[in-house]
Amino acid sequence: MEMVRKVAVMCVARAVMFGTLGIGCTMFAFAYDPPAAFRCGAILTLMMAGILILxxxxxxxxxxxxxxxxxxxxxxxxxxxxEAVKRYAAVLREVYGQAARIAFAVSCALFVISALMLAAGMELQGFQSIPR
Structure with missing residues (x-):
């Protein structure tokens, strides 16, 4: 079952990597408002954790x-x-659960960073026109 675990970790990690790439691109789109970018990343990472739990x-x-x-x-x-099929499913379940725990921890960290930025006053005040 060790080979199954290695392959499962590779497959799940690759899927999480592609999800993280999408989340990072979405956060980059909010570069004009860093607290919103981190909040967006936290919400999307939380959604990814929920999908991994499912x-x-x-x-x-x-x-x-x-x-x-x-x-x-x-x-x-x-x-x-x-019996081997049951162990196979248990290994996959464990790998998905571990990835979900990591995604949840990252989501919490992103929420904390967003909250600290808001507490520090890094709030977007709206777009202001450029004086001419």
Whole structure:
């Protein structure tokens, strides 16, 4: 099951990386208002954590053949017996849960950074016209 864990971590980490790339691009779009950028990042990261929790919950109902991890495993490391399939699902659930915990911690950190920026007075006062 160690090979399954390594492949599962790779697959989930890659998916989280692409999600993080999207979140980072969205935060960059709010560069004119840093507290809003961090708040936006916190909300989107919290949504990602929720999706990972749902994936961890539904992995027990999912057929192993319908997972990305299954594709990357060679024939000899794929689970065959029912007990191995249960352990396979447990490993996937653990990996999704770990990624969700990390995403939740990052989300909390982004919320704290946003709150500290607002407390420091870094609030956007609106666009002002340039004097001519």
């Amino acid at each position: 994936k961890a919950h539904y992995v027990l109902r999912q057929k192993p053949r319908n997972t990305e991890v299954w594709i990357y495993l060679d024939e000899r490391t794929r689970p065959r017996e029912p």
